[in-house]
Amino acid sequence: MAFKKERGIHELYDEDPEKADALLWGRKANPVTRRGFLKGSGLAAMSAAVGAYIPYAQNMPAGLIPAAFADELEDFEIEGKEGLRVLNDRPVNAETKAHYLDDDITPAKRHFIRNNGLLPEMAEDMDPNGWTLTVDGEVNNELELTLEDLKNNNKFTHVTYQLQIECAGNGRADFSPSPRGNQWSNGAIGCSEWTGVPLKEVLNAAGLKSDAVYTANYGLDPHLSRDPDQVSISRGVPIAKAMEEHSIIAFQQNGEDINPWNGFPVRLIHPGWPGSTSHKWLSRIWIRDQEHDGPGMTGLSYRVPSYPSYPGEDVDHDDMVVIHSMPVKSILTRPENNQETPLHRTLRVRGKAWAGDLEVSKVELSIDYGETWQEVRLQDPVNRYAWQVFEADIRFPQKGYYEVFARATDTEGNRQPLTVPGWNPRGYLNNRADRIAVRVT
């Protein structure tokens, strides 16, 4: 029953946000500014529901579901993990709750889970015995590497980087109508410290032929049907991305065996691109002379329209282009959503920002629904493709309910929007500014 009610408010807003506003709060938007003016009984109703007076109510955009209501599904335990919100149990998909992402380096137990298939036996048993990596296709020498080969630093260089991995569908829950796919809110992102071998070295050991164009990754995770001839997902990247310094074959996460849910014993990482290119439980890289067309590469998968499509549009598959770099994004990790804070003290606000192949140059916060912004302290990434920590101490003008928004700008001047960006058939690339509710008492 609680499930139905909580779905109810999102359904109402999905279908017609302005009607939902009118229905629930008696709020009508100013037709020019699209800001909702919330007056009289409507203001009283929303204030009662969030439990506080709302300064800046006149700036609140029409159709915005108050952040105070955005949370809560029942808790679910996954072994070896904490702080995750489970979206599905078959296949297992779980995002990290924002306030569990406050560590500079994401602990393995807090890294999000994105499965297309089932957990491989090797990962269930945490026993890598018998694992091999095949490299074949457009190469001069086919390779079959063992874990010992990879871990042998006479054969290969070992590198350790903090690398952000983000699901292409992070933020999908904001799109309306609701596109197919996991309804991530903002927690399909993590930045652990990964140790492994540069993919470039392995590909050079195999020797790429001149017609090598694309990689094609395969892994050990069984298809949901358990049919051994079915592949749960197989994507790849252009050779140039594969040969980047930070594209690595990883065998350790934060100095230990990789968490079974995050790819034990070995995974690929292509940081800054959709997480689906960072193949877990890696077993084979096939080098191809054409763009790969495995499950997850074609049709609408991990593609966006080449033009702005309208919500719900049937976009022709020929008009869909493969996603490469992810866009600039950020998340507020402290305080937790809905925290109380006293008026007479500053509030320490913290978060993380990242920008696909690029870096973040600026992060700003707003406490008045985007009317005014203040730039905050932003750290450099410890290495390319690590996320960047930002923090600020902010003051509030009076008691009441506020929403703190964060927006990042990357080194090419791209800035996160305040509204949900263009709808696309599979709900990718929502990099709208994050926000948390704060009650000043």
Next chain:
Amino acid sequence: MSHLHRMLSTRAMFLGIVLGAALSGHVGASEEGEVRDGLQPGPNQDLVVQNCTACHSGRPIAQAELTRSQWDDVIDWMQEQHGMWELEPETRDKILEYLEEVQGIPDR
């Protein structure tokens, strides 16, 4: 109860009352039927459970809103790429009826 706890319970109650009034007659709320493996109640729900939750739970279905024709494409995709079995035309129709009514948006 702590102040915050009391505030949140009052809020939950209030929200319940407001939503109850707003939702009745608005969303197609079923009086009968229950959520099964994440699937909302609706006509032919049992056929959907039988044919569509052998591999994945009902949640991927319950979390999407598509036109009938887009749902039809999804079934094709399940059959072409993910090993789903053939459906009798009548069964497929009944499954699409559920999807259209419970997880459907109008064709624009």
